[in-house]
Amino acid sequence: MSASNGQGAKPYRILGIQQIAIGGPDKAALRRLWVDVLGLEVTSNFVSERENVDEDICAIGSGPHKVEVDLMQPLDPEKKxxxxTTPLNHVGLWVDDLPKAVEWMTANGVRFAPGGIRKGAAGYDICFIHPKSNDEFPIAGEGVLIELVQAPEEVVKALGEAGG
Structure with a gap:
């Protein structure tokens, strides 16, 4: 069954953009544009050796309408x-029921990146749709890494009413 053929009701809804993540060799250069020029606020910093990242988490807007802009640089440019290496590293989407979304998408041919559902840098449960499809899972991000983020109840209420 193809996810695009309209068969079967989806047991989840994508509610909106949760984040965009931008990578570069030096996040100071990214901050000059996003913080100094565009005026985003740095709300926190996340460092993970496992994910080879030092990122500044910035924000646009507030409450359920807040969108993160993560400015990322590698801890070690030689590691994975x-x-x-991909300036637009990934796009994060709010989803109202992450486990149901992953189950349905997997059953409908969507390829997920390794790691499964886990806690993300902002404290929400997350997982990633792989940027490349394969024979077993023919649907993927077509070159874009997509993060699915479990929306907290206030986001579900605020964005879900818009008819998502």
Missing amino acids: PAVH
Whole structure:
């Protein structure tokens, strides 16, 4: 069954953009544009050796309408994942029921990146749709890494009413 053929009701809804993540060799250069020029606020910092990342988490807006802009640089440019080699590293989407979304998408041919559902840098449960499809899972991000983020109840209420 193809996810695009309209068969079967989806047991989840994508509610909106949760984040965009931008990578570069030096996040100071990214901050000059996103913080100094565009005026985003740095709300926190996340460092993970496992994910090879030092990121500043910035924000646009507030409450359920807040969108994160993560400015990322690698801890070691020679290691993977190479967060700096794709300037638009990934896009994060709010989803109202992450486990149901992953189950349905997997059953309908969507390829997920290794790691499964886990706690993300902002404290929400997350997982990633792989950027490349394969024979077993023919649907993927077509070159874009997509993060699915479990929306907290206030986001579900605020964005879910918009008819998502």
